[in-house]
Amino acid sequence: MTDTTIPQTGGLRLPSMSVLGPIIALVVLLIIGAMLNSNFLSAANITNVLARSAFIGIIAVGMTFVITAGGLDLSVGSMAAFIAGLMILVMNAALPSMGIGIPIILLGMLTAIVAGMLAGLLNGFLITTLGIEAFIVTLGSMGIYRSLVTWLADGGTLSLDFGLRSFYRPVYFDGILGISWPIIVFAVVVIIGEIIMSRTVYGRHCAATGSNEHVAHYSNVNVRRTRLISYAALGILVGIATIMYVPRLGSASASTGVLWELEAIAAVIIGGTVLKGGFGRVWGTVIGVLILSLIGNILNLTDFVSPYLNGAIQGVIIILAVILQRERKAAS
Amino acid sequence: MRFTKAFIATALAAAVSTAAFAEEVKVIGVSIPAATHGWAGGMNFHAAETVKRLEEVYPGLDFVLATASDPGKQVNDIEDMVATRNIDALVVLPFESDPLTPPVQAVADSGAWVTVVDRGLSVAGIEDLYVAGDNTGFGSVSGDYMASKMPDGGDIVVFRGIPTTIDNERVDAFTAAIEGSGINVLDMEHGNWNRDDSFTVMQDFLSKYPKIDAVWASDDDMAIGVLAAIEAAGRADIQFVLGGAGMKEMIKRTADGDAMMPANVTYPPSMIATAIELTAVGLTSNAPVSGSFVIGSVLVTQENAMDFYYPDSPF
Incomplete structure (x- = not known):
């Protein structure tokens, strides 16, 4: 992975390292995984990795917009836990009157999306209208949602009614043509996100806002609204991720979604989006998410390193993936 | 009034x-x-x-x-x-x-x-x-149960908690208890006493090993994640999962005679x-x-499970 010096003078012009970096890192990981374990490329393992990437992935797509527009959201992990808890409470409460069926699942989904949107709007309102630093606002709401879910669960675990869980379970484990629902939803979110980011006015407004707020403002970009929408959209995506998460284990507790925010942010940055804002790449985020999931997967599939060192390996690969992108700047 | x-x-x-x-x-x-x-x-x-x-x-x-x-x-x-x-x-x-x-x-x-x-x-x-609770006892009671439940030995995977002294004491005692019983530990990984982490780890264990006879989940939260992964993979080779700490939902399953959850070990x-x-x-x-x-760690089986069932407690 070290000899990645790309001949800049060659006749054939390769895409820049910032584009190639994350792709190279992903390919290297895939090769390492395939060499270390024969089951790595099996359909079951690939499905597992993609499906478990979906939660962070869906959230990270929203995070790409927030970061591109010059913001940050640290609250998404605990927001997911809180929404999961709320969704379980609402569905359990509606069970006696509605019975097990499609309507109660739709009610749960609606709860998640509305709660996510409101939570996102609240973050966005405090950041844009009241002008408080995004880091501080979302650090605060991170603590608030984490405490709320602990309180709702009485320090224990909120569990979906068993019959209801069996009915809802296929939303995580089943799918169409062998592709499970989380993967399909993740793919749809990514495609829509990529189109909005690279082909619409809103995507350009996000980049302009993140790049230079004042210039964007004088160029007739509604900075405040652009940011507000990015936080609300992220909230909705957290709701969608939760809809996929709840049927998996049917429960939520204080330990749900811990550190998801940092994984999402890391995925966005590995993918080539600039942490300071101004430039975002949705497809890059997808690669970032896959890199993070694959590291964990490969470490579990091999006895290569002590499990105590898993975090260290992840850290090294995150930093390497980002260094790969900087190669070009350092050389020029 | x-x-x-x-x-x-x-x-x-x-x-x-x-x-x-x-x-x-x-x-x-x-x-x-x-x-x-x-x-x-x-x-x-x-x-x-x-x-x-x-x-x-x-x-x-x-x-x-x-x-x-x-x-x-x-x-x-x-x-x-x-x-x-x-x-x-x-x-x-x-x-x-x-x-x-x-x-x-x-x-x-x-x-x-x-x-x-x-x-x-x-x-x-x-x-x-x-x-205090008895972490060494927790590990050895779990190990003894595994050994007695698998008289002909077998292949197991072990889930560890957050890396701490508590976790080390438990795992060391467990390893000592199964020594010579013919039980082979295929793999140990940290599930961090967390459902989601252990779900992921169990999925990967299932990909890695075509045959696993039993799982020492060592904690009921981790057992929930493990059971969900086994259920999703549709694997029939795993005979049982041994959790621990006595979560009420798990105690209930043992009391009801769930074959996958035949026992529990308390750490009250x-x-x-x-x-x-x-x-x-x-x-x-x-x-x-x-x-x-x-306070000794006690083996809970179907016979005595209701003595350890606290329906009002959140755990």
């Missing part, structure tokens, strides 16, 4: 009893970590229940219960108890051993009775009474109740209660 009457009656009774024992009321401070995960939630529940019960049993005792979300807050709690309530005894489950040792020592030096629960202090001899969060009760006995009677009290 009946409710109002009952309320007034209780209030009067309380007022009378307070007046009668006004001079000799002793205060017991209880300081515990906040309910941030399942086991701690259960411990908070039992602490609150015990305090409520004992305040009725002993009119001469008053209780202060404080929960802390980090070691610093717990130190403040204890200092406040000494300064503002002048406690006669302290029951403390230290968040971490090192930061809590000096403040608890100060309480002991002031002449108050000190009961330490579960996690020991860094300096020996501070506490008058030590009430209600040990806080033992500590508070013994402290109360020590303050109000001549019965000696100093020393240490180790």
Whole structure:
């Protein structure tokens, strides 16, 4: 992975390292995984990795917009836990009157999306209208949602009614043509996100806002609204991720979604989006998410390193993936 | 209204009893970590229940219960108890051993009775009474059960908790207990006492090993993640999963005869109740209660499961 010096003078012009970096890192990981374990490329393992990437992935797509527009959201992990808890409470409460069926699942989904949107709007309102630093606002709401879910669960675990869980379970484990629902939803979110980011006015407004707020403002970009929408959209995506998460284990507790925010942010940055804002790449985020999931997967599939060192390996690969992108700047 | 009457009656009774024992009321401070995960939630529940019960049993005792979300807050709690309530005894489950040792020592030096629960202090001899769970016993009871359940040996995977001394003691005792039984540990990985982490790890174990005979999940939260992964993969080779700590949902499954969950090993969060009760006995009677009290980890099977089932507890 070290000899990645790309001949800049060659006749054939390769895409820049910032584009190639994350792709190279992903390919290297895939090769390492395939060499270390024969089951790595099996359909079951690939499905597992993609499906478990979906939660962070869906959230990270929203995070790409927030970061591109010059913001940050640290609250998404605990927001997911809180929404999961709320969704379980609402569905359990509606069970006696509605019975097990499609309507109660739709009610749960609606709860998640509305709660996510409101939570996102609240973050966005405090950041844009009241002008408080995004880091501080979302650090605060991170603590608030984490405490709320602990309180709702009485320090224990909120569990979906068993019959209801069996009915809802296929939303995580089943799918169409062998592709499970989380993967399909993740793919749809990514495609829509990529189109909005690279082909619409809103995507350009996000980049302009993140790049230079004042210039964007004088160029007739509604900075405040652009940011507000990015936080609300992220909230909705957290709701969608939760809809996929709840049927998996049917429960939520204080330990749900811990550190998801940092994984999402890391995925966005590995993918080539600039942490300071101004430039975002949705497809890059997808690669970032896959890199993070694959590291964990490969470490579990091999006895290569002590499990105590898993975090260290992840850290090294995150930093390497980002260094790969900087190669070009350092050389020029 | 009946409710109002009952309320007034209780209030009067309380007022009378307070007046009668006004001079000799002793205060017991209880300081515990906040309910941030399942086991701690259960411990908070039992602490609150015990305090409520004992305040009725002993009119001469008053209780202060404080929960802390980090070691610093717990130190403040204890200092406040000494300064503002002048406690006669302290029951403390230290968040971490090192930061809590000096403040608890100060309480002991002031002449108050000190009961330490579960996690020991860094300096020996501070506490008058030590009430703790038995991590070594937890591991060896689990190991013995695995060995007896698999007389012909077999391949298992092991889930570890968050890397800590507690986890090491359990796993070492477990490894010693299955030695020579023909049980082969295919792999050990940290599931961090977390459902989601252990779900992921179990999925990967299932990809990695075509045949696994049993799983030592070592904790009921991790067992939930493990069971979900097995169910999703549709694998029939795993005969059973052994959890631990006695979560009520898991105890219920054992009681109902679930073949995947044939047993459990206790590490009861209600040990806080033992500590508070013994402290109360020590303050109000001549019965000696100093020393240490180790609560054994007990094997729960279908026969005795209902004795360990607390439907009202959050854990």
